[in-house]
Amino acid sequence: MVMDEEGHLSVxxxxxxxxxxxxxxGMVDIVSERMELVHEAEKLSEARFLAEKVASTINKVNSAGNGHEIKITLPExxxxxxxxxxxxxxxxxxxxxGRKGKAVIYPVTIWFNSSYGPGYRMMPGKTYRVLNRRNNGKTVIYIINVK
Amino acid sequence: MVLLNDFKGQLAIEYIFWLGLSFILILSMVNMAMDSDELNMAITAARSGAIEGANMNSFAVFPEKSFSEYENHKERINFPSSIRILKIDAINCGFNSSYQKTKIQLIAHVSAPGISKKTYKDCLGSRINYYMRRSISKVFETENITNSLYNPAFSPKYVFTTADVRWV
Structure with missing residues (x-):
């Protein structure tokens, strides 16, 4: 066939x-919905992981005794x-x-010293020293912003 | 036998009959296929929504209002726990004349071995149901014709409600 050389597509x-x-x-909506679901799950899991990481650091310092110290850097x-x-x-x-989560710690007195933000707030991207010091016979956890 | 006009491209009558018949058959099936596709999309969206709700329950990261309520009265919910969607049943309840759509009731079967209190399960189940309805409304872009709880959720031909979650 002569015309076959010009490239045809079969029906x-x-x-x-x-x-x-x-x-x-038809699948575009479902795929975008699933992508959003994955993104939401990522945000939830990272928020939970961060809270648990900080809580675990405080608990470790608390249980390790007087003088123990751990440095922790928060993600941006x-x-x-x-x-x-x-x-x-x-x-x-x-x-x-607009969502909140809480990671529990063993009840302890916390003393917070930071040049950033109000009260007990820790700032993204900053590094903190978490220290255990005896103060008047009581364990106090000091959280000090270092950079 | 030599056909003089054969080079102009003719179709056999049998072929044309078959083509016509196939066309009619396809036309009659398109409606059915589109209904199935719509229901399938809705159930997939419901599943995504249920997983989103279950994730939120599992990671225990909640909207601020719910978080405060749980912190004061239902503290166990604010701890992470394992919550898994096992399956979602879709029950056809027939044509609903008030909405002029076919009503589908969705029932999520969920496993949460760490949660035993009924009040806690009710809170977690409500969240799963809410996200199922929300997801359907978002996929079909029908948020503007439902209420703030997305109850019921709409697709062009169906209306979706959720029954209490079955805890397995």
Missing amino acids: EFIITILVMILMGM KVGKSSYLLWINSSGVYVEQG
Whole structure:
């Protein structure tokens, strides 16, 4: 056949491609929904992980006794979003995108010294020293911003 | 036998009949296929939503209002726990004349071995149901025709409600 050299597509191929495009279009919403789900799960898990990491550091320092110290650096972002993290004597709180989580710590007096932010708030991207010091016979956990 | 006009491209009558018949058959099946596709999309969206709700429950990172409520009255929920979606049943409840759509009731079967109190399970189950309905509304872009709890959730031909979560 003379015309065959110009490149033809069979009808079956064209129909298959059309069906695939139609199926793909139908799946776009579901795929984007799933992608969003994965992103949300990433944010939730990273927020939880961070709160647990800080709580675990405080617990370790608390149980290791007088003079023990651990340095901890907080990440800039959690799940590619900004976040807030603060501490009181019962737990570590993380807040991100209007959602809050708490990781519990053994009840202990916490003394916080930071040049950034109010009260017991820890700032993203900063490094802190978590120290155990006896003060008037009581264990006190000092959280000091170093850089 | 020599056909003089054969080079102009003719189709056999049998072929045309088959083509016509296939066309009619396909047309009658398209509606059915589109309904199935819509329901399939809705159930997939419901599953995504249920997983999102279960993730939130598992990681115990909640919207601020719920978090405060749990911290004061239901502290166990604020601890992470293992929560797994086992399956989602879709029950066809027939045509609903008030919505002029077919009503589908979704029932999530969930496992949470660490949670035993009924009040806690109710809170976690409500969240899973909420995210199932929300996800359906988002996929079909029907957020504007439902209420703030996305109850019921709509697709073009179906209306979705959720029953209490079955704890396994």
